[in-house]
Amino acid sequence: MKPIHGLSRKIFLKMDPPSEEDSRSSQARILDALKKEGVPASFSPAALRQLYPLCENAGWKVTVSLGWNGTSWEILFLEPGNTENDHYGLAVDLGSTSVYMRLLNCTSGETIEEVSAYNRQIAFGEDILTRIFYAKDNPEHLDEIRRATIKTLTELSSMLYEKTGVAPSKCLSMVVSGNMTMIHFLIGLDPFCIFQTPYAVRSDAPGFLRASDLDLPIAGYVYCVPGKANYLGGDITSGILATEIYKGEKISLFFDVGTNGELAVGNSSFLLCGAGAAGPALEGGVVQTGMRAAPGAVESVSLTDDTFHLKTIGGEAPAGICGSGIVDLLSELFLNGWINLQGILQPEKSSLISIRKNPDTGIEEAAVCYAPGLYFYQNDIREFISTKAAAATMIEYMLQASGIRLEDIDRFYMAGAFGAHIHKESAINIGMYPDVDRERILPVGNTSLEGAAKLLLNRDLLADIDRILDLMSYVQFGAVDNFVEMMQAASALPHTDEKRYPSVMKKLLEKAREKV
């Protein structure tokens, strides 16, 4: 087994008891034994208070728990006997909607359990801007949101305790990845700066903070993965770390698609990064029957012979549609000609398309009935297409700005819950993903959490983080005029420039032939 050099250590020490010949202090006895192991450390008062009678009762066979504070090792607590394998840490993806917490054994590197919950900040606003305005220049409100954040993390650690028996107080360190706003709220910093020119944030690299200073119930220190700029937070740094696109010569693309899209293209010599609003449609937010990926959500759609074949999460009756279902649906509608290149529903193509009043907007418009009682409206399609256009344009713009061609890119890492569940083929069909070899597109899941977990288990990656931050350069999407033009061109299905999507064109041709 490869030894793990994480942000915490547990070291079992077998020491001689004090004698007339060797009357060193209990403290010196432990520090000397640690020095022999190559670990200079210091004691916290709490650990000093444990020395007696613990050491005597344990016959001087004691396990020392150490936390890295950024510059040195601190002894957090002592335990009698050998507890080296009871060595725990927490990795956290602090999302604005969902928060994921993973409990790891930091001696074996194994994941013990993972839990998630909605971020309690939602009580102060579904969307992040509402929360930011709530807290703006109002320390009491800011502290409410800070406490809601801490409560979310505390509850998750309690859930882990219930499931595994590992108390939060036994966790020696925590790594948190989150965007700038989330980290500002976690610490209790007013994040309005993130959205206001000149976009100079309060803290982009909080470093190692004492868990108790943050009111978190774990032992030791909390490391917040640093970010590069206002819209390039620690979640992206963490994702780049997780996918290792900063290593090697081959160029890769990292794309974390959610409410916001964050993009990085590069290798060991450069990392071009950008971020922009992708729109809530991806998470089922704006779509009339849209829902999160929960039981009953349509997650997969195919259309043959005027009939929708649906798959729902949990196999339940369809209750709505989530991101991957929407992408499938649009792809099928398009391939079957039920919507045209502009995404306009063609009522003559099917009796499932009718004119209905959209309950969300109150406007009469075309809608397709994809399941009994569930309609996908023209407006939904419009919203989703603008989202997919934004996503595709980010990639396109970034490549254009850097002179990198699609074929120069070795791997496309699609991160996030959306990237993990979306069907590549469908995403290519609607022009959301570029039309490249399918095996070059890799859904990588929650890389924000992955990166945090990697860091927790490997202290050396702190140097990699510095390297990543150095390599990163921020490309601002909104700042460029032709971004809007590019986005308009990307608002067709799959794109106004058909040559970019040869495999989709081929499929359309085949479909057309079938019908003949």
Place this chain on the structure above:
Amino acid sequence: MKPIHGLSRKIFLKMDPPSEEDSRSSQARILDALKKEGVPASFSPAALRQLYPLCENAGWKVTVSLGWNGTSWEILFLEPGNTENDHYGLAVDLGSTSVYMRLLNCTSGETIEEVSAYNRQIAFGEDILTRIFYAKDNPEHLDEIRRATIKTLTELSSMLYEKTGVAPSKCLSMVVSGNMTMIHFLIGLDPFCIFQTPYAVRSDAPGFLRASDLDLPIAGYVYCVPGKANYLGGDITSGILATEIYKGEKISLFFDVGTNGELAVGNSSFLLCGAGAAGPALEGGVVQTGMRAAPGAVESVSLTDDTFHLKTIGGEAPAGICGSGIVDLLSELFLNGWINLQGILQPEKSSLISIRKNPDTGIEEAAVCYAPGLYFYQNDIREFISTKAAAATMIEYMLQASGIRLEDIDRFYMAGAFGAHIHKESAINIGMYPDVDRERILPVGNTSLEGAAKLLLNRDLLADIDRILDLMSYVQFGAVDNFVEMMQAASALPHTDEKRYPSVMKKLLEKAREKV
């Protein structure tokens, strides 16, 4: 003015406000500015929370307060504008009876104010052993004593606040010197180990501890001066630091006389150290009319023509006698033949000597009336002589053990309240101090406090502390057989070996001649 490199720093930074071209975070802006000053540092969450709106409101002219945590600088708080000169720290002598706290300006090095109070531990026992037994294996009792210690320090810092307007929270660091027991109680460690074989203590070098972890109201860290062995605590290390006997080739002797006597002899190559009970008589404890150095205490005595000439503290009517008065009294009694070599009162010498019942012991014995209604009993003399014999024997034994002669010693540093106020001549007359050139004996006052203050203002002395601890070797007095014999020999006035006290012999001869 010599620049001060203490355990804390205040640095005024004039920074450019964020702009489109330079949108570094507030945190990075400050850390970069500090790096330019050669001070890499990290932020505490509390300091991060101060960034906004303080920096903006102050026009990015901000003073950063930094505390040294043993391995790196931590930003404790920010202030608008230039407050570099409002830079404070505390030095503490944590004595078992009295606690002294000095407020220093750590930019100028000046002492602003000094206060003292009885140690609130006294509520758990006048003498240290009572307290130790109270706390032994009883965490609740131990915590009571810990809290009493903290309360003493907190009250002293409040006194300083009242006197100077400098709030404890504005003090960036604290250095505490105290014996092992005091430091154990301060942190909350059971000190019974100090008195029990094999005399391995819990912590002899607690290092830098967060003030908040100790429940102290100051900012930053508390440094406890480390000790060498159970009876050689940080107060002695601090005293050696203050007197600088560890520097240079000339051999010096450091003697801190109080309830306990601690002794160090050496130079830059060696430091022989010993400690032993000197007896409470030195602080007026056992003597029937003894009292602490307070108004009304007889502090100076001379005897001419059968009449005592007294000086009292504050010039008040005599209420009792303190250490320096006792030494004077014994010296005068001895030089005038009112007591003999063995310290026995000679009733035929004066009508002021009578047989009285000692209220303390209930025994009829000789007593001398040194002030109206105030008697010094034969028993008091006996107690004091055993104390002075212990003190003198410590010096003698140490010299004998090391092969160093009295004349090899360049300077005799007499520390402590007793050493500061005692009259050298009288102390030599009764054989408490050795009979050497008077100018070689230097009363140096509270060296425990002095050393703490020096350290507070000079971080480089941390290396000196390590050097001192390395040099120190512990000579155990009690362990040697002939210590008792030596002490018996020293129980005569000034000593059974008259040759050691030529100047006293000369005085006695002169007195005898006067009478002829």
